[in-house]
Amino acid sequence: MSDDADARPYGRRAFLGLLAAGLTSFAWAQPAGRIFAPVTSQFAAALGDLLPVGGWRIYTISGSMPVFDPRTWRLEITGLVRSPVRLGYDDLLALPRARQVSTFHCVTGWTVRDVHWTGVRFEHLLALARPLPAARAIRFVSLEEPYNDSLTLRQAALPDVMLAYEMDGKPLTRAHGSPARVVIPEMYGYKGVKWLTRMELVDSQPTGYWEGLGYDQNAWVGRSNGYG
């Protein structure tokens, strides 16, 4: 207790200083994240699905992820079409292939850069079913019930929108929505329905799963859901 004379209240200063650093990180965390992105994305590549540093997180809404069985899986294209279609996995792979590298943005704030997708453009799928003139949008239904979402036909026709069945050179894994998921890089990920099993052509956009919980129908990156 003889040391009381030279005791300093460094504890509270450290507490307040650290707290200030933490709170101001709302301003500097993103620029810092961008600066460290080359490092963290290397981490992500090295750790793969083990640790999502600068990588993917898997969001689901139900008890367990759907299991893909190539023998029984079908993709149906129904609704306002001239000829309803049922495609098997091999049928899907036989359609003209498209490849792209794009960035994936989640509405919760994380981003994965340079994702390599392989899949099929919607024009080829729609050409099989031939939508009726009244069709305005596609409702995508997931095997993970009750997940569904929709895109207008105009949105589905954007040049980098696809139904992807490969990611980074490998068939889509279960966590990423095997066998096929919707990819629309300009919109937040919740619009990209995973474990797709049905496309319904409709005359107006229905309220999808997340839209029902208050998220925007048009989920443009940086211009929706309270951003921008």
Place this chain on the structure above:
Amino acid sequence: MATDRARLRRFSRTERAVHWVHAAAFLVLLATGLALYLPSLSELVGRRPLLKSIHVWTAVAWIVALVFVVAVGDRRSLRATLREVDLFDRDDRDWLLRRGPPQGRLNAGQKVNTIVTGVFAVLFAITGALLWYGERDTRFRFAQTILIHDWLTYVSLVLFLGHLYLSVIHPRTRHSLTGITRGWVYEDWARQHHAKWAAGYRARRDAS
């Protein structure tokens, strides 16, 4: 066991309650958080909506329990602890640089750990509340929130593992675990690791 081995009372019941409320909540939040966050674990465990509910309600229970302990507990001992953590004397400052100097009831490293834990608790609670509320109201949705919550997790995981090592594994320090479970430590151990506290304790006891 030697019956004459003297014991010193190191932590009050209230201090221990605060510690274990914090520890229990941390473990549940860490386990559910990792299952929500790690892709491989998410796939294995599934049940995301349930895990999310457990995560959120554990956080609520954690804060309520802390408030409860402070409300009904021995606040004087908590105030004394706060004051102790606040003050760094010359020995504390030297200890941080080169271990040697005699220490009080809490050594300088333990003080730093307490401070960091306190700050992290506040930041975890703020970012967690924003993540929860931001799902309901877009005005509270910030892209950085999840990034900050993540980084708090990384750093606290490292601190937690170090804390576990020193309190459970490291032969020379692991006796300290008795202090936080049962409240007392052996005097001979305290003399080695917390010399100033042990000396002061004896002086106070002799005086009374």
